Structure formats: C-alpha cells, structure tokens
Amino acid sequence: MDEAQVETVRRFNRTVTARVGVLHERYLGRDRPVGQARLLWELGAQGRDVRRLREQLGLDSGYLSRLLRALEADGLVSVRRHPADGRVRTVRLTEAGFAERAVLDARSDELAASLLAPLRAAQRARLVAAMTEVERLLTATTVTVDVTDPDDPDARRCLGSYYAELRERFETGFDPARSLLPDVGDLRAPRGLFLVARLHGEALACAGLKLSPGTAAAQIKRMWVAPHARGLGLGRRLLAELEARAAEHGREVLRLDTNKALAEAIGLYRAAGFQQVPAFNDEPYAHLWFEKRIAAAAQRPEAEPEADR
Amino acid sequence: MDEAQVETVRRFNRTVTARVGVLHERYLGRDRPVGQARLLWELGAQGRDVRRLREQLGLDSGYLSRLLRALEADGLVSVRRHPADGRVRTVRLTEAGFAERAVLDARSDELAASLLAPLRAAQRARLVAAMTEVERLLTATTVTVDVTDPDDPDARRCLGSYYAELRERFETGFDPARSLLPDVGDLRAPRGLFLVARLHGEALACAGLKLSPGTAAAQIKRMWVAPHARGLGLGRRLLAELEARAAEHGREVLRLDTNKALAEAIGLYRAAGFQQVPAFNDEPYAHLWFEKRIAAAAQRPEAEPEADR
DNA sequence: CGACTTCTCTGACTAGAGTCAGAGATATGG
DNA sequence: CCATATCTCTGACTCTAGTCAGAGAAGTCG
Numbered sequence: 001m002d003e004a005q006v007e008t009v010r011r012f013n014r015t016v017t018a019r020v021g022v023l024h025e026r027y028l029g030r031d032r033p034v035g036q037a038r039l040l041w042e043l044g045a046q047g048r049d050v051r052r053l054r055e056q057l058g059l060d061s062g063y064l065s066r067l068l069r070a071l072e073a074d075g076l077v078s079v080r081r082h083p084a085d086g087r088v089r090t091v092r093l094t095e096a097g098f099a100e101r102a103v104l105d106a107r108s109d110e111l112a113a114s115l116l117a118p119l120r121a122a123q124r125a126r127l128v129a130a131m132t133e134v135e136r137l138l139t140a141t142t143v144t145v146d147v148t149d150p151d152d153p154d155a156r157r158c159l160g161s162y163y164a165e166l167r168e169r170f171e172t173g174f175d176p177a178r179s180l181l182p183d184v185g186d187l188r189a190p191r192g193l194f195l196v197a198r199l200h201g202e203a204l205a206c207a208g209l210k211l212s213p214g215t216a217a218a219q220i221k222r223m224w225v226a227p228h229a230r231g232l233g234l235g236r237r238l239l240a241e242l243e244a245r246a247a248e249h250g251r252e253v254l255r256l257d258t259n260k261a262l263a264e265a266i267g268l269y270r271a272a273g274f275q276q277v278p279a280f281n282d283e284p285y286a287h288l289w290f291e292k293r294i295a296a297a298a299q300r301p302e303a304e305p306e307a308d309r
Numbered sequence: 310m311d312e313a314q315v316e317t318v319r320r321f322n323r324t325v326t327a328r329v330g331v332l333h334e335r336y337l338g339r340d341r342p343v344g345q346a347r348l349l350w351e352l353g354a355q356g357r358d359v360r361r362l363r364e365q366l367g368l369d370s371g372y373l374s375r376l377l378r379a380l381e382a383d384g385l386v387s388v389r390r391h392p393a394d395g396r397v398r399t400v401r402l403t404e405a406g407f408a409e410r411a412v413l414d415a416r417s418d419e420l421a422a423s424l425l426a427p428l429r430a431a432q433r434a435r436l437v438a439a440m441t442e443v444e445r446l447l448t449a450t451t452v453t454v455d456v457t458d459p460d461d462p463d464a465r466r467c468l469g470s471y472y473a474e475l476r477e478r479f480e481t482g483f484d485p486a487r488s489l490l491p492d493v494g495d496l497r498a499p500r501g502l503f504l505v506a507r508l509h510g511e512a513l514a515c516a517g518l519k520l521s522p523g524t525a526a527a528q529i530k531r532m533w534v535a536p537h538a539r540g541l542g543l544g545r546r547l548l549a550e551l552e553a554r555a556a557e558h559g560r561e562v563l564r565l566d567t568n569k570a571l572a573e574a575i576g577l578y579r580a581a582g583f584q585q586v587p588a589f590n591d592e593p594y595a596h597l598w599f600e601k602r603i604a605a606a607a608q609r610p611e612a613e614p615e616a617d618r
Numbered sequence: 619c620g621a622c623t624t625c626t627c628t629g630a631c632t633a634g635a636g637t638c639a640g641a642g643a644t645a646t647g648g
Numbered sequence: 649c650c651a652t653a654t655c656t657c658t659g660a661c662t663c664t665a666g667t668c669a670g671a672g673a674a675g676t677c678g
Contacts, residue, residue, distance in 0.1 A: 005421075005425060005433060005434075005437045006418050006421045006422055006425070007421075008437045008440055008441055008444075009421035009424055009425060009436075009437065009440060010417050010418065010420075010421045011444055012329075012440040012441075012443065012444045013329050013333050013417070013420065013421065015444045015447055015448060016325055016329060016330075016443070016444070016447065017326075017329060017330045017333050017334075019447050019450075019451055020321075020322050020325060020326060020330075020447070021325075021326045021329075021330035021333075024322050024326045024330075025326075033633085033634060033635085034634080034635085035634075035635065035636090050655080050656070051654090051655065051656090054655095054656095059636085060635095060636060060637060060638085061655075061656065061657080062636085062637075062638080062639095062656090062657070062658075062659090063635075063636055063637080064656090065656060065657050065658080066657090066658090068656095069657090081644095085644080085645070085654090085655085086643075086644050086645075086655095087643070087644045087645065087654060087655040087656070088644095088654090088655065088656085089655080089656065089657095108319050108322070109315050109319065111319075111322065112314075112315045112316075112318035112319045112322065113315055114450075115318055115447065115450050116314060116315070116318060116450070117450070118449065118450045118452070118546070119446065119449065119450060119542070120542065120545065120546075120549075123446055123449065123542055124314060125314075126442060126446065127318075127442070127443065127446040127447070128314045128317045128318065130439040130440075130442035130443045130446070131317055131318060131321035131439075131443055132317055132321075133435060133436070133438075133439035134321065134325070134436065134439045134440055134443055135317075135320055135321045135324045135325070137428065137432055137435060137436040137439070138324055138325065138328050138329070138424065138436070139324060139328075140427065140428065140432065141328075141423075141424050141425070141426070141427045141428060142328055143427070233428070233429065233432055236429065237427070342663080342664060342665085343664080343665085344664075344665065344666090359625080359626070360624090360625065360626090363625095363626095368666085369665095369666065369667060369668085370625075370626065370627080371626090371627070371628075371629090371666085371667075371668080371669095372665075372666055372667080373626090374626060374627050374628080375627090375628090378627090390674095394624090394625085394674080394675070395625095395673075395674045395675075396624060396625040396626070396673070396674045396675065397624090397625065397626085397674090398625080398626065398627095619678105620677105620678095621676100621677090621678090622675105622676085622677085622678105623674100623675080623676075623677095624673105624674080624675075624676095625672105625673085625674080625675095626671105626672090626673085626674100627670105627671085627672085627673100628669105628670090628671080628672105629668105629669090629670090629671100630667105630668090630669090631666100631667080631668080631669105632665100632666085632667080632668105633664105633665090633666090633667105634663105634664090634665085634666105635662100635663085635664085635665100636661100636662085636663085636664105637660105637661080637662080637663105638659105638660090638661080638662105639658105639659095639660090639661105640657105640658090640659090641656105641657085641658080641659105642655105642656090642657085642658100643654100643655085643656085643657100644653100644654080644655080644656100645652100645653080645654070645655095646651100646652085646653075646654095647650105647651090647652085647653100648649100648650095648651090648652105
C-alpha cells in the first residue's frame with residue numbers, strides 16, 4: 001500500500017470519528033450511560049446468555065454484571081437462570097426494554113437523517129453508495145482467519161452448515177461418510193490444518209488443507225463461506241492463506257476437487273489461478289479437479305497480504 | 310430521503326464507529342489519556358493561544374488548564390504569556406512534544422495500514438476511493454449556513470477574499486466602490502440579507518441577497534466560495550438557500566449579474582436553472598445577466614433540503 | 619483612575635468506565 | 649462423592665472526563 005492511501009485512510013478516520021463517532025455516542029447516550037445503551041442495543045429479540053454478551057462486547061464480568069443490574073433496576077431487562085445450566089444466566093429485554101430500544105433506534109435514525117439532510121438528492125445517493133462500499137470493505141478487514149482445531153465448536157458449526165448446503169445443492173445429496181475424507185480429524189497437524197474465518201466471534205467461513213506425506217501436492221478440502229458473508233472476498237482470502245501455508249510446508253502444487261453444482265466456487269478457483277486437470281482421485285462427489293503451481297517458500301513472505309494473512 | 314438510505318447510514322455508523330472509532334481512540338491514547346493526546350495532536354507547528362484552543366476543541370477552561378499542566382509536567386509543551394496581551398497564554402510544543410506527536414502520527418499510520426492490510430490491491434483501491442467520497446460528502450454535511458451581519462468578522466473576511474479574487478481575475482481589476490453595490494451594509498434586514506457558510510468555525514463561503522422594495526425580483530450579490538472548499542456543493546447550497554429566503558419574502562424572480570471571467574459560477578447558475586436575460590442593470594463589472602422564476606411561498610417548505618437549509 | 623471585562627488557573631466535585639480479587643453457586647470428570 | 653472448573657456477582661478500587669464557582673492578574677473604556 002502506498003503513502004497516499006494511508007493518508008486518505010487517516011483523513012477519513014479523523015473526519016468520520018469526529019463527525020459520526022462523537023455524535024453517535026452522544027445520541028445514543030443522551031440520558032443513559034453509553035455502556036448501558038450499548039448493552040440494550042446488543043440485546044436482540046430473544047434472550048442472550050450473559051457469558052456470550054461478555055465475550056461479544058469484550059467486557060469485564062464484574063462490569064457487565066453491574067450494567068445488567070442497573071438496567072434491571074430500571075425494569076428494562078430481566079435476568080433468569082439458564083434452564084439447562086444453573087451457572088449461566090440469561091438476559092432478555094422486558095416490554096419497557098423494547099420501548100427504550102425503540103427510542104435508541106429512533107435516535108439512530110435521526111442521526112443518520114441529519115447527515116443526509118443537508119445534501120441534495122444526487123449527493124445523497126453518492127454518499128450512501130460510498131458508505132455501503134466502505135462498510136463492506138471495512139467489514140472484510142475485520143474478519144480474522146485462524147488455524148482452528150476441526151473439533152472446535154466454531155469449526156463444527158461451519159462444517160455442519162457446509163454439509164447441509166451440499167446435501168441441498170448436490171443432485172445426489174451428500175453424506176460426508178461416503179466422501180474421500182470421512183473424518184475431518186485428518187485436517188489437523190501434522191497431517192493437515194483447518195482455518196476458520198470469524199467476524200466478532202461469529203464463524204463465517206472455513207477451509208481445510210490436507211498435507212499427505214510423501215507428495216509435493218497439498219489438497220484443499222471442506223472450503224465453505226456462509227451465504228450472508230459472500231461478496232466480502234473471504235473465499236479468495238482463505239485460498240491465499242492456504243496457498244501460503246502449503247508453501248511454508250514446502251509443497252509445490254495445490255489441488256482440489258469440486259462438484260459441478262458449486263458454480264461460484266468454481267469461478268473463484270479459476271480466478272485465483274487454478275487450472276482444470278484430469279481427475280487425480282476418485283472422490284465420488286467430484287466432477288471437476290483443479291490444481292495450481294505455487295512458489296515453495298521456507299519463510300512466509302510479507303509484502304502482499306495474499307500471502308500475509 | 311428514503312428508509313433504505315437511512316438504514317445504510319446507520320449500518321455504516323455502527324461498523325465505522327466500532328472498527329475505526331474505538332481503535333482510533335485506543336491507538337491514540339495507548340499510554341496517554343485521550344484528552345491529552347487530542348491536545349498534542351491539535352497543536353500545530355507554531356504556538357496557539359489557549360483561548361483559541363479552548364474554543365476550537367470546545368473544552369472547559371478549567372479542564373484545558375489541567376490538561377496543559379499535565380503536558381507541561383511531562384515536558385511536552387511550554388506555556389508562555391502572549392507578548393501583546395498578558396492575560397492570554399500561548400502554548401507551543403517542545404522538542405519532546407514534537408517527538409511525542411510523531412509517535413501519535415506513526416500510530417495513526419499504523420491503524421490506517423492495519424485497515425488496508427487484509428485487503429487485496431483491487432479492494433484497497435476501492436476502499437480508498439469510497440473513503441474519499443464519504444469524507445468529502447460528510448464534510449459537506451458539516452458545513453453550516455447562517456444569516457450573518459455583513460460587518461461580522463467572518464463576513465468581512467469572505468468579502469475581502471472575494472474582492473481580492475475578482476481583482477486578480479477580472480481583466481479590468483476590481484474596485485467595490487465602483488460597483489453598483491458600494492456598501493455591503495445594504496445586505497442586511499430589512500433591505501437584504503447575508504449568508505456565511507462555515508466549517509468548524511472557519512468561514513468558507515458567502516452570498517448576499519438584495520431585497521429592493523417595490524419589486525418582485527430579489528438579486529444575488531457577492532457570492533463566493535473559498536477555493537479550497539470548491540467541489541463540496543456549497544455554491545448550489547447557497548443558491549438554494551437564497552432562493553428559499555427570497556420566496557419567503559414573496560419574491561417571484563431571482564436575478565444576478567456576473568462577469569465573463571467567472572466560468573465556474575456561470576456554469577453553476579445555469580445548472581441551478583437560471584436563464585440568461587438582457588442586462589437589467591448597468592453594473593460596470595457585469596457581462597452577463599441571469600434570472601430564475603421561483604415559487605413564492607409564505608412558509609418555507611420542508612421536504613427537500615434545497616429549501617430546507 | 620476606577621469600574622468592568624477577559625483570560626487563566628485552582629479547588630472541589632460528580633459520573634462513567636473499567637479492573638481486580640475473591641466469594642458463592644453450580645456443573646463435570648474421575 | 650470429591651476435586652476442580654465455570655459462571656456470576658460483590659466490594660473496593662483507579663482513572664479519565666468533565667463541570668462549576670470563584671480568585672487573581674491583565675487589559676479596556678469612559
């Protein structure tokens with residue numbers, strides 16, 4: 001990235017935090033501490049476990065407890081014990097809580113409207129379009145990609161959604177036990193690895209890499225991106241990450257098989273430089289096979305994020 | 310504006326305050342209270358009067374005083390009495406202060422880079438472009454337009470710059486005393502009005518309206534936009550505002566005269582719906598005359614900001 | 619000169635945000 | 649069933665941001 005880009009981002013940060021950030025806090029916390037307001041905001045229609053709230057908002061347990069009690073005292077939330085686990089407590093908005101949330105909502109609308117109001121229709125449309133773009137890309141930069149054990153709950157959730165989607169989209173249905181990789185346990189060191197992409201703690205995408213011993217090829221398996229997270233470039237990012245990891249392990253070729261029903265994925269593979277090749281395995285669910293030569297590297301390169309993350 | 314637009318702005322606000330705002334504060338205040346950091350940041354290369362700082366940052370005088378003393382104790386700023394006015398104190402960064410500022414600068418770069426890092430080159434370029442657009446338009450929404458006495462210092466500053474620019478751009482030079490409006494004092498109630506557009510207290514643009522009695526036409530005079538503020542749509546906004554004010558006063562026609570050297574202004578007038586007409590006065594500096602029929606209105610309409618601000 | 623204003627500083631507060639160290643209740647694994 | 653881990657809550661703090669009411673020094677105007 002060049003200096004001019006960094007400079008633009010800096011200017012953006014200043015302008016936006018000054019104009020939006022400050023107002024946002026002020027609107028939100030007009031007659032309620034910002035901490036409480038944020039909490040109300042975060043509480044959805046159904047109840048939430050305190051534990052999850054804490055983790056999601058990154059709050060100290062003591063602090064959160066106090067915030068909850070303040071809201072409870074105002075009659076905005078009710079806190080009950082979790083039906084299954086008595087240690088856990090579940091928070092839920094009361095009627096009054098919903099009303100208060102609606103007030104915050106209205107204020108948020110008001111702030112948004114005040115930003116748009118001084119503009120002419122054409123400028124407004126441009127601003128909204130640019131905001132959409134910024135938000136989309138900023139969301140993309142917030143996603144983290146980490147090596148995760150395939151037995152981790154997040155990993156399991158991704159795989160579950162993946163299988164469900166395949167079941168629905170493949171003409172023949174899908175049963176992982178009948179596939180060439182019945183046990184995802186193979187996707188952990190030293191025979192492989194498994195990546196999970198997360199946004200604010202929510203798992204959005206996954207991808208596995210199989211590093212069979214004694215071959216120069218690494219194989220991509222179980223790659224999936226949550227439907228609502230498509231279009232953020234996550235697929236490409238996972239591919240780039242896998243490529244870098246494979247290179248670290250001295251592999252020279254990256255391979256994968258796929259099903260003809262997965263049109264977007266196939267497009268992604270081609271765009272990322274994969275070439276179609278004859279079948280290199282007898283995966284029953286595969287119709288197409290791809291591979292890509294990669295630059296082996298002992299150390300991970302730094303300059304380009306394709307390899308960097 | 311429609312609901313979808315408001316919704317987009319809201320989503321933008323949430324994402325951006327969460328991602329940029331919080332980080333911004335955290336980076337900035339990593340080992341220094343945010344208040345102090347903001348102050349360091351705001352202190353330019355030359356010294357600043359405490360009075361101006363207070364006004365610019367909107368701080369309580371006691372609070373600012375304490376912040377300054379904290380920075381002084383750390384040897385980052387020096388505070389001396391103003392040479393001309395012993396009540397006023399002037400703050401200036403010390404060597405160590407500049408070093409500390411450089412650290413903040415570096416962090417800001419770091420934050421910017423961290424936002425860009427996970428993206429591919431193409432995405433980066435798109436993000437930067439969208440940010441530029443958002444920043445530009447958000448700046449535009451922050452500009453306020455108010456009726457101001459033509460003798461107000463801001464108004465005088467604008468007019469001064471305006472005259473200077475005309476002197477330079479007109480083939481014949483420019484002397485306000487030789488023009489048809491030698492005294493801007495006419496541009497105040499009840500015979501007229503004068504608008505000044507300001508951003509963070511800095512005057513950026515102005516425009517006058519002459520409401521000669523006994524005629525159905527109002528006349529626009531002394532319209533100017535600071536060179537560095539062009540492209541924000543301020544000219545259009547001022548025109549719209551004047552049009553609304555003229556309508557409020559029951560006028561049915563808006564008129565203006567202009568010089569052929571002012572190409573951008575002429576373009577603006579045409580784009581805003583003005584038609585060229587034969588000379589309606591004998592302004593020595595005018596080459597072109599324009600007018601526009603406007604809808605008279607006792608009350609100011611609300612729906613469109615063209616008339617709203 | 620004297621009254622009034624302007625500007626900065628000090629002292630005395632308040633409130634919010636957040637941290638840390640347990641205590642107590644409830645699960646879980648051997 | 650016991651030891652250990654997990655989860656929430658309480659009490660006791662700290663820090664920062666910010667407000668308010670003057671005091672005192674320095675200018676300004678009649």
